[in-house]
Amino acid sequence: MSARIVFDLDGTLIDSAPDIACVANGLLAEEGRAPLTLPETIGFIGEGAGVFVARMRAARDLPETAQDDLLARFVAAYETAHDLTRLYPGAGAALEALGAAGHRLGLCTNKPAIPARSVLAHFDLARHFGVVIGGDTLATRKPDPAPLRAALDALGGGPALYVGDSETDAATAAAADVPFLLFTRGYRKSAAADLPHAAAFDDWAALPGLVAGRLEAARLAPRATRA
Ligand SMILES: O=C(O)COP(=O)(O)O
Numbered sequence: 001m002s003a004r005i006v007f008d009l010d011g012t013l014i015d016s017a018p019d020i021a022c023v024a025n026g027l028l029a030e031e032g033r034a035p036l037t038l039p040e041t042i043g044f045i046g047e048g049a050g051v052f053v054a055r056m057r058a059a060r061d062l063p064e065t066a067q068d069d070l071l072a073r074f075v076a077a078y079e080t081a082h083d084l085t086r087l088y089p090g091a092g093a094a095l096e097a098l099g100a101a102g103h104r105l106g107l108c109t110n111k112p113a114i115p116a117r118s119v120l121a122h123f124d125l126a127r128h129f130g131v132v133i134g135g136d137t138l139a140t141r142k143p144d145p146a147p148l149r150a151a152l153d154a155l156g157g158g159p160a161l162y163v164g165d166s167e168t169d170a171a172t173a174a175a176a177d178v179p180f181l182l183f184t185r186g187y188r189k190s191a192a193a194d195l196p197h198a199a200a201f202d203d204w205a206a207l208p209g210l211v212a213g214r215l216e217a218a219r220l221a222p223r224a225t226r227a
């Protein structure tokens with residue numbers, strides 16, 4: 001059975017926090033402020049670039065009036081910030097295997113669309129995705145369900161799954177009524193058990209089997225288990 005599988009990006013497919021910290025710290029240095037630590041940076045990721053910059057400002061005592069200017073500079077620098085970013089081990093092979101199994105793949109991230117597409121191209125991942133929805137593609141972003149719904153609609157019909165790492169992703173999947181698969185090595189702030197999820201994995205090599213198992217369970221008991 002061919003499913004629609006939509007993925008989050010930061011903290012799910014890629015470990016991008018070191019590059020995000022580097023971009024933030026370039027701006028903070030220009031503003032005469034102390035750099036963010038990596039844990040601080042990770043704590044600020046998840047609700048899009050605007051919220052990240054607002055949290056960075058608040059943490060380093062920069063005024064709200066600087067928001068628009070800082071955000072524009074942040075997004076501009078973000079587009080080419082790839083050197084410190086790593087694909088999680090096995091993520092590329094898992095996308096390859098899921099595509100080869102006939103599933104249709106999409107991406108739904110709160111990262112702005114331009115840097116999202118840029119990092120996908122950098123890692124040669126763009127070819128896997130039939131649709132890419134960024135944090136600024138629609139008028140609303142996750143945890144609003146609209147971006148995930150738009151990604152799924154673009155992929156056609158069939159069972160749906162959302163794969164992500166964070167509270168935002170779990171809430172988005174719940175709001176869209178889509179089963180959520182939690183990658184536990186990303187940027188979530190709470191315990192995995194506190195995030196509603198249909199299944200969890202800590203190794204990308206396990207995902208194709210997890211998906212196949214869920215689809216088979218749904219086939220055998222369509223009323224008891226969705227997707
Ligand atoms: O840019 C962010 O804040 C988060 O990005 P993500 O939705 O891919 O985790």
Ligand SMILES: [Mg+2]
Nearest residue numbers: 008010011165
């Ligand atoms: Mg994420």
